[in-house]
Amino acid sequence: MEKSFKALRIIEEGDRYLRKIENRKVSDLPEGDTLIKVRYSSLNYKDALSSAGNKGVTRNYPHTPGIDAAGTIVTSSEKTFSEGEEVIVTGYDLGMNTEGGFGEYIRVPSKWVVKKPEGLNLKESMIYGTAGFTAALSVYKLTETVDKDAGEILITGGTGGVANIASKILVKLGYDVVVATGKVDSQKEELLKLGVKSVISRKEIQDEKGKAMLKSRWAGVIDTVGGATLGDVIKSVNYNGAVTTCGNVGGDKFESSVYPFILRGVTLYGIDSVQCPMDLRLKIWEKLAGPWKAENLQEMISIVKLEELEQKIDEMLAGKKAGRIILTHE
Ligand SMILES: NC(=O)c1ccc[n+]([C@@H]2O[C@H](COP(=O)([O-])OP(=O)(O)OC[C@H]3O[C@@H](n4cnc5c(N)ncnc54)[C@H](OP(=O)(O)O)[C@@H]3O)[C@@H](O)[C@H]2O)c1
Known part of the structure; x- marks a missing residue:
């Protein structure tokens, strides 16, 4: 039958x-x-x-x-x-x-x-799932350009699945991680348990004045939010720093001038987990199962x-x- x-x-x-x-x-x-x-x-x-x-x-x-x-x-x-x-x-x-x-x-x-x-066992592979895979892909791209001694890495959308796993991986690799969240009052202690250096309010990374560039602050950014947040964080990236973008929870449009790119050599990496080529896909899963695996x-x-x-x-x-x-x- x-x-x-x-x-x-x-x-x-x-x-x-x-x-x-x-x-x-x-x-x-x-x-x-x-x-x-x-x-x-x-x-x-x-x-x-x-x-x-x-x-x-x-x-x-x-x-x-x-x-x-x-x-x-x-x-x-x-x-x-x-x-x-x-x-x-x-x-x-x-x-x-x-x-x-x-x-x-x-x-x-x-x-x-x-x-x-x-x-990794089957259950662990699903604890990672698409969120973990996307986090690892973001870390993979960012760390191509940004060395762990280059300065602080900002991760936005801090309490989200992608941000959470990206924080764990970067902390494990020895990076100084700063997490931005909209829930700093209720989630700061939980986020600090990830081993990140500090937790800041989402408001702290917003640019109210609409300037083309802001003071250099981040060696790199893993942005999981998109929208205005992405446009704002690009302005604060250090010389030769990099930003990854994977999400749109904060909106699907962002504004930027060319200056962070042409004056500071900033790189913007797009992250796509859906059509990611198989050779890179296998490499990322091997990392999640081995050197990047969270305890x-x-x-x-x-x-x-x-x-x-x-x-x-x-x-x-x-x-x-x-x-x-x-x-x-x-
Ligand atoms: N490109 C890809 O292949 C791929 C793969 C997987 C996921 N994604 C996308 O990546 C993003 C993150 O995924 P996820 O699984 O981590 O989502 P999630 O668990 O829902 O987390 C998103 C986080 O973003 C923050 N947030 C929510 N609304 C916001 C707003 N309006 N403005 C600013 N921040 C806001 C919140 O964190 P705080 O309150 O802590 O700030 C929230 O926890 C989503 O847009 C998802 O669709 C893309």
Whole structure:
């Protein structure tokens, strides 16, 4: 008899989007040469948007979200994968318009699949997930240009998933990290536990006067916020410093003059985890599993079952999320 499995489905009904755990068949899954039994996934903001009917993320419903998945190979036409082998899929179209990790099985092209590196188990790989991968990619780019003795590194959106992991990695690598947050009163102590040098208010990095350049302050910046914040921080970067940009929670437009670039030689790196080429993707996962691995990975998570996921999606959409949410299909 054909295998059936559970998945959290988002169903479009008029202008409402309903969530329902349904039984699916493997033959319902999209085309693809690799079938994976998913053991863990994680909840990202993009999944919450997909669950809420955001057509910029997911065009067609019904749909199974889940941009991250870790599990074992069931079948693959790619000879280098064997049955039962542990693998990770993040990015590409997973969970967007391809059924994702909120189902117990996914079927995807083998070129999306990463062999799980030694040094990480499947659960740990999902504690990182897309947020951790993006953080590591940002650190990788920044540290190409900025040496650890060059000065302080600013990380914006401090309490967010990407910022949190980027802070841990940079502290581990011996950088002096300053975190900017909108929640300095309530979260300062928690953020200091990451080992960062100081925690400052988001307001402190805002440029109220609209100057073209500000006093040099940062050797580098990992910006996870975008919008006006990105334009402001670029003005304070030291000579030959660098900024990475990965997010748009603070807006998708920023203003800048050319002066930080032509007078201070500042480099701006765009960070994309979705289409990141496979050779770099593998390199980043190896770093997360080895020299960059955080000691206290299990501390920042809650593990939920499919039945509990709906409530977590609502909390994320209401801005009440704290820490990473890991979905187990075990
Ligand atoms: N490029 C890629 O491939 C890629 C991959 C993953 C994620 N992303 C993007 O990267 C960004 C960060 O992701 P994440 O997972 O870390 O998100 P997250 O966990 O939701 O954290 C974002 C943080 O940004 C700050 N923030 C929220 N709204 C803000 C506003 N209006 N102005 C300024 N700061 C604000 C908050 O931190 P404080 O309150 O502490 O300031 C919040 O915790 C998102 O935009 C996400 O879509 C991009």
